[in-house]
Structure formats: structure tokens, C-alpha cells
Amino acid sequence: MTRRPSIFLCLLLSLLPLAAAAQDSGLLERIVRANSPSSARADFIQRRHSPLLEGELLSEGRLYLLSPDKLRYEQTKPVQKLSILDGSAARGRFRVPSFDDFEISLLQDGKKLSLVMDPRRRDLRQLFTRVVLEVDPSSLLVQKVLLLGLDGNSTLLEFKNLQLDVQLDESLFE
Numbered sequence: 001m002t003r004r005p006s007i008f009l010c011l012l013l014s015l016l017p018l019a020a021a022a023q024d025s026g027l028l029e030r031i032v033r034a035n036s037p038s039s040a041r042a043d044f045i046q047r048r049h050s051p052l053l054e055g056e057l058l059s060e061g062r063l064y065l066l067s068p069d070k071l072r073y074e075q076t077k078p079v080q081k082l083s084i085l086d087g088s089a090a091r092g093r094f095r096v097p098s099f100d101d102f103e104i105s106l107l108q109d110g111k112k113l114s115l116v117m118d119p120r121r122r123d124l125r126q127l128f129t130r131v132v133l134e135v136d137p138s139s140l141l142v143q144k145v146l147l148l149g150l151d152g153n154s155t156l157l158e159f160k161n162l163q164l165d166v167q168l169d170e171s172l173f174e
Contacts, residue, residue: 034140037164040065051152
């Protein structure tokens with residue numbers, strides 16, 4: 001189960017350029033530009049909630065992204081886990097969603113800026129009911145990703161120490 005957020009995070013971030021192309025919004029286009037680095041490194045905190053469990057499941061780690069389709073997801077707490085997507089494996093098992101697969105809305109509420117994505121495809125709706133990307137209003141960088149699942153499950157990924165366009169060794173993705 002730990003793999004779903006990392007896989008979908010990678011796929012959802014790839015949707016941002018498609019959303020900008022489909023909507024006539026200067027702000028949305030600026031968000032896309034800010035979140036389209038050639039590489040990225042960030043620490044993350046993942047909070048999972050389920051009505052079947054008391055409290056939240058908390059995990060921490062580091063995420064590495066190399067454009068266009070490589071992802072390394074290292075969970076360090078509470079246990080160590082590693083997931084690596086090299087692009088070919090992700091394409092072999094999953095159909096990469098397109099803009100037409102989501103209804104996308106840009107919401108501004110005072111200091112809060114969010115990109116709300118509701119899946120149209122049935123197979124995506126079986127995995128989650130909504131995805132919300134919370135964007136920092138000044139830098140326009142995605143700070144949080146909220147995946148709302150079926151039966152009240154949710155996963156929140158919060159990013160810290162985000163570094164864009166950094167040099168990453170290809171061996172991280174092997």
C-alpha cells in the first residue's frame with residue numbers, strides 16, 4: 001500500500017502541464033512552470049488515515065524525481081522501505097492518466113491555493129475519489145498532495161526541504 005501514493009504522485013505531477021494546456025489561466029500556467037523541474041529532491045511526511053484504524057499512520061522519508069518518469073521513494077520511518085520507478089516499469093503496469101481523465105479546478109481561498117482533481121475514469125475512481133495539490137501562493141510550488149480514497153481513507157504527503165533542478169546520480173534509480 002505504501003507504493004500507491006508514490007506512483008500516483010509521479011503520475012499526477014505529470015498531469016500539471018496537461019491541465020494548463022486545457023484551461024485558460026495565467027496562474028495555472030505559472031504553477032505548471034514552477035513545478036516542472038528537470039529533477040527534484042524533497043523530504044516528506046506521509047499521513048494515512050483510515051476509518052478502520054485509530055489514529056494516523058505516520059511515515060517519513062525522502063523523494064527523488066528525475067524528469068520525465070523516474071522516481072525514488074525512500075521511507076525511513078517507522079520502517080525502511082524503498083520503491084523505485086524507472087519509467088518503463090510504470091508504463092508497463094499503469095496507463096498514464098491524461099487531462100481528460102480528470103475534472104480539474106483551481107481554487108483560491110485567501111492564502112490557500114489548491115488544484116483539485118476529480119477522476120473521471122472508473123479505474124481511477126476505484127483508487128481515489130479526489131486528489132488535491134496544495135500550492136504555496138508565493139513560490140507556486142506544490143507543498144502537499146492529498147489523496148482521498150474510498151471508504152474515507154486519505155493519504156497526505158507534505159514536502160519539506162524541496163530542492164529543484166539538482167544534480168541526481170542515475171544510480172539512485174537502479
